[in-house]
Amino acid sequence: MKLAILGAGSVGRAVAQLSEAHGHSVIALADSRNAIVDSRGVNVNEALEHKMNQIPLGDSSLEDVFECEYEVLIEATPTTLESAEPAFSHIKQALEADRHVVLANKGPVAERFEDLQVIADESKGDLRFEATVGGGIPIMSTIEDIGPRNIESVKGILNGTSNFILTRMAAKNLSYGHVLAEAQELGVAEADPTFDVGGIDTALKCVIIANVLSGGGFSLSDAKIEGIQHISNHALNLSDSYDLTIRLVGEVAQGEINVAPTLVSKMSDLSVGGTQNIIQIQTAHAGVLTLAGAGAGGGPTASAIFLDLQRLKRDYV
């Protein structure tokens, strides 16, 4: 399919680089400043090399991107909250032009799910967002296939940064501040880590799941959120003496969204280590279904986007 990619961060870049191998063609690529548009296919490597050397991607504008003959818009700009702009307007413009949209940006489906549904319902284009939750783990398509009405609750560890920090604090008996600094050096945590360690990222993902399960009605303000900033290595040691550890668990159950540090058995599936993610889907008829894997990063998130593209191809081409 012909792709227009908005956002040239780790996800946008990975999608651009892996598109050809997945049988797609990138005909437009934009970052926050410039864009390159080529109906015969963008020379991805050259454009990304330009970006690395701080040379503009190309001499086109965002307007030019929307005017090209793309079939699917990949929205991979940074997540913003509340109005979810500018991503929301990008999606609206594409759907109103009857194009498909695939999201990596969590903001629009977490904060403005119902607004998006109205626009998507009137469009011949489809809206998919596997990449917004759990990186490379196919959570959304699994929920779609099982059917929201057959799902009672969903619980999981959906933020790799917090999980990395808790895992390392417990394993090496190191303080929160020490491990956070390490994670920032390794690029696992952002300079401002609040979004991850404060539980907001996990909450957004839970809100998206809640919206899918209930057909909308939730935004970030509906989530009860507690982060991991107050967890000390002493608390982890104490938990360890009971064969327990602490994980930042997000849960969607009975119309409520809760994100909080939680004691989990060291033997349980939920005690995944490092940047791994895991999700447990409590089904009505098939018990608990557990999926685990890489929850973030360019490659895994791009693979979720290709999964959406595969479904669009199956349903529309």
Add this chain to the structure above:
Amino acid sequence: MGDKNQNSHRAYVVRLELTDRPGELLSVLEPIASNGGNLLSIFHERGDITPSGNIPVEIDLMCSSEQFESILSSYLDLDIKVTQSGEEKYKEELIILLIGESIVTDLSEIISSVNSEDSLSVVDSSTTLSSESPSEASTILRLAIKENDRLKAIDLVKSVLSDYGLHIIIDNEQGVGQ
């Protein structure tokens, strides 16, 4: 998963009638201790006398079923009148981790306020006080809960502890003893 030895232990209740004699209460506690049982609570109302002139006592304890049998047979040997016994009262276990400065100053008050709730009982606890940062003081409490409804018990714990400025971390339902 995550089974500890204590998980084969269950909560039991024994109702006894004691004669009004010094040392009588101690004699019913001794078999619990010598059999390795864990005393949760004891209710001994001295003014409340049965028609036969005895004092009713209710004892809650945690132990294995084997231990419970030998405790009961000790009572038989000692001629202590057991009016009721069984595994009934506490249905579930709940583990909570508390973090905050008030653990340094108010730990015993915190534990007794949890224990003062009829449906909650602290089975054991373990505490770490950090001298360099009191706000990191932590304690873990293992509770036996009477409530069938775990969520109600969690709400109750949170409301009992709401004035202490603590971070309360609850165990994942599927993580403990399952």
